[in-house]
Amino acid sequence: MSAPASTITAVTPEGPEVAAAPAKRRRLRFVANPKAATGLIVLAFFCVIAVIGPWIAPYDPSARSSDLIQPPSGKHWFGTTHLGQDIFSQVLVGTRGVMFVGLLAGIVATALSVLIGVSAGFLGGAADESLSALSNVFLVIPALPLIIIVASTIPSAGDLMVALVIGLTSWAWGARVLRAQTLSLRRRDYVEAARATGETTWRIITAEIMPNLTAIIASGFVGTVIFAVMSEITLAFIGISTISEWNWGTILFWAQSQQALAQGAWWWFVPAGLAIAILGTALSLINFGIDEFVSPRLRSSGHTRMRTKDGHTVRMRVGFTPVLGSKEQPATPVVRRTKEDAA
Amino acid sequence: MKFLLQRIAFYLFTAWAALTINFFIPRMIPGDPVTSLINKFQGQMSTEAINSLYVLFGLDKDASLWGQYVDYWGQVFRGDLGLSFTFFPTPVADILGQSLPWTIALVGITTFASFMIGTSLGVLAGWRRGSWLDGLLPVTTFLSSIPYFWLGLLAITLLAGPGSIFPSSGGYEPGLVPSWNGEFIGSAIQHSLLPAVTILISSVSGWILSMRNMMVTVASEDYITVAHAKGLPERRVMVSYAARNALLPNVSGFALSLGFIVGGTLLVEIVFSYPGIGYNLFQAVGAKDYPLMQGIFLVITLSVLVANLMADIAYLLLDPRTRKEG
Numbered sequence: 119m120s121a122p123a124s125t126i127t128a129v130t131p132e133g134p135e136v137a138a139a140p141a142k143r144r145r146l147r148f149v150a151n152p153k154a155a156t157g158l159i160v161l162a163f164f165c166v167i168a169v170i171g172p173w174i175a176p177y178d179p180s181a182r183s184s185d186l187i188q189p190p191s192g193k194h195w196f197g198t199t200h201l202g203q204d205i206f207s208q209v210l211v212g213t214r215g216v217m218f219v220g221l222l223a224g225i226v227a228t229a230l231s232v233l234i235g236v237s238a239g240f241l242g243g244a245a246d247e248s249l250s251a252l253s254n255v256f257l258v259i260p261a262l263p264l265i266i267i268v269a270s271t272i273p274s275a276g277d278l279m280v281a282l283v284i285g286l287t288s289w290a291w292g293a294r295v296l297r298a299q300t301l302s303l304r305r306r307d308y309v310e311a312a313r314a315t316g317e318t319t320w321r322i323i324t325a326e327i328m329p330n331l332t333a334i335i336a337s338g339f340v341g342t343v344i345f346a347v348m349s350e351i352t353l354a355f356i357g358i359s360t361i362s363e364w365n366w367g368t369i370l371f372w373a374q375s376q377q378a379l380a381q382g383a384w385w386w387f388v389p390a391g392l393a394i395a396i397l398g399t400a401l402s403l404i405n406f407g408i409d410e411f412v413s414p415r416l417r418s419s420g421h422t423r424m425r426t427k428d429g430h431t432v433r434m435r436v437g438f439t440p441v442l443g444s445k446e447q448p449a450t451p452v453v454r455r456t457k458e459d460a461a
Numbered sequence: 462m463k464f465l466l467q468r469i470a471f472y473l474f475t476a477w478a479a480l481t482i483n484f485f486i487p488r489m490i491p492g493d494p495v496t497s498l499i500n501k502f503q504g505q506m507s508t509e510a511i512n513s514l515y516v517l518f519g520l521d522k523d524a525s526l527w528g529q530y531v532d533y534w535g536q537v538f539r540g541d542l543g544l545s546f547t548f549f550p551t552p553v554a555d556i557l558g559q560s561l562p563w564t565i566a567l568v569g570i571t572t573f574a575s576f577m578i579g580t581s582l583g584v585l586a587g588w589r590r591g592s593w594l595d596g597l598l599p600v601t602t603f604l605s606s607i608p609y610f611w612l613g614l615l616a617i618t619l620l621a622g623p624g625s626i627f628p629s630s631g632g633y634e635p636g637l638v639p640s641w642n643g644e645f646i647g648s649a650i651q652h653s654l655l656p657a658v659t660i661l662i663s664s665v666s667g668w669i670l671s672m673r674n675m676m677v678t679v680a681s682e683d684y685i686t687v688a689h690a691k692g693l694p695e696r697r698v699m700v701s702y703a704a705r706n707a708l709l710p711n712v713s714g715f716a717l718s719l720g721f722i723v724g725g726t727l728l729v730e731i732v733f734s735y736p737g738i739g740y741n742l743f744q745a746v747g748a749k750d751y752p753l754m755q756g757i758f759l760v761i762t763l764s765v766l767v768a769n770l771m772a773d774i775a776y777l778l779l780d781p782r783t784r785k786e787g
Contacts, residue, residue: 255474257717258472258475258766259475259479260719260720261720261721262721262724262725262727263724263758266754270746271486271751344606351608355608355610370611373614387614391608391615395607396606399602399606409674
């Protein structure tokens with residue numbers, strides 16, 4: 119799998135300016151980000167399919183018919199398999215398993231990472247040392263081979279089991295990032311103030327620290343979901359999880375084992391793969407949205423070319439802010455000119 | 462030096478943890494896998510081999526858990542990983558010895574190349590933010606969301622096939638005998654082109670993105686302004702001032718995500734039937750070959766640990782602050 123999509127490397131001292139805005143406006147601003155909006159819409163689409171997929175599927179995904187290995191047609195939108203099964207129905211029905219495992223594993227891993235990361239960062243000392251060592255060990259051990267081996271050891275690994283195995287092995291990245299951020303929050307004035315007024319440790323963590331970790335927790339969750347979906351599909355593809363339950367990996371498993379490639383049956387594995395890629399892209403886009411929301415500098419800024427008052431066209435770039443006539447200029451924090459830009 | 466020693470201590474600890482996990486996993490298998498194997502190969506197994514398997518699977522009823530653990534360590538240090546079920550009666554260590562060089566060559570080189578290419582593109586994309594290079598980001602995001610193995614399948618359909626220069630499976634021409642001559646090496650390189658390109662395409666985007674984001678952050682630092690103000694050439698500011706500092710987190714990120722990457726690249730081997738560890742894992746899973754699976758997990762984990770150590774040494778060379786302490 120690829121490296122975790124999130125690039126939040128914790129410690130964002132510039133962050134509080136965002137946090138100061140009223141909650142409602144903040145939420146709207148996140149959705150207004152085109153990347154996040156696109157991602158959320160696609161994700162919502164897949165969630166809907168996951169719920170209604172089995173009902174709207176035109177055929178029973180396992181039902182055989184006499185149309186063997188047919189290319190896509192009006193009757194079978196995505197073609198058929200070697201047993202005459204309808205691939206469109208398989209993709210629709212399989213969405214549920216993929217989303218279920220992805221979200222459940224994401225929830226399990228996120229809960230663990232919050233628990234371990236925040237307590238390590240907040241408690242400090244020996245607890246921190248041992249919890250960080252634990253998460254580093256899990257980070258370094260290659261997760262996918264471990265998941266493959268554990269899942270193949272458990273007899274009849276169903277969706278629930280697979281989700282738990284993935285969730286229990288992939289929390290380490292989130293824990294590490296959360297620990298770093300908690301460390302930087304722990305000594306902030308408002309936390310010290312809360313401590314001085316005698317608030318309990320539990321309340322400080324839930325009311326003072328956690329709200330400021332929301333973005334990181336969210337991005338960790340999305341990253342884990344991506345990883346979980348990929349792992350689950352991989353497990354099904356190499357034939358470990360039960361192949362009686364349909365998901366996109368199962369389709370690819372059959373396509374591979376029945377030599378779909380050699381028979382030129384591209385329709386057998388293209389739809390499932392594209393569905394995975396689109397879901398993965400949507401989740402990554404949400405994560406970019408979160409990243410840019412937390413650290414505005416990362417925005418690739420829609421209009422990079424601007425017209426100045428005196429009619430010149432300038433390109434916005436780091437360390438350079440042209441003097442514009444209108445009030446709409448972006449609030450770049452640093453105003454400075456480099457030698458060649460000034461010329 | 463202190464930094465390096467700390468890291469080595471940590472890797473030893475991790476290796477211990479991985480071996481211990483490896484010790485407990487087979488104890489979760491219900492039933493008695495060894496008995497079924499003995500029945501399958503009745504009479505062909507030596508008493509010694511049977512005993513070795515019993516120790517490996519924790520079915521040694523006479524010994525306590527602690528005794529089993531000690532025996533297990535003894536076996537690991539002797540390099541005795543048991544006998545493979547699928548390739549009976551070849552020892553697991555021999556199978557891994559054959560396939561490991563293939564995986565290291567393919568995965569090692571492509572992972573490194575992908576890091577280098579991705580980082581360089583990330584430097585450019587971060588420095589010239591808002592240029593056409595930003596258009597690269599959505600494309601690479603999409604490519605990285607595709608599972609490695611699916612991209613491999615696609616590559617085989619589109620590029621391999623009769624009359625194509627890209628073979629669709631295997632590590633070398635079936636007729637050749639592995640040796641260090643020109644013909645064999647040429648054939649091996651030809652066979653590895655398609656898997657290598659697949660891995661490169663799907664893993665490069667992560668590096669582009671993280672390097673771009675680091676560059677954007679570093680580019681607004683004061684020392685960059687100072688460098689500009691001194692009138693240094695743009696190129697020099699970009700490479701020696703911005704990229705050099707932005708590289709550090711990327712190198713430590715590289716070390717941390719090796720585990721993820723290696724897991725994914727193993728699947729490419731499955732698709733291309735490449736004679737490496739990943740393909741072995743596929744065979745082992747299909748045949749419920751537990752000793753082979755365990756051996757593979759151990760080898761992969763230890764390789765990742767060694768790669769991590771090398772990344773740490775690179776970090777040590779790049780960042781003077783870590784050297785100063787010792």
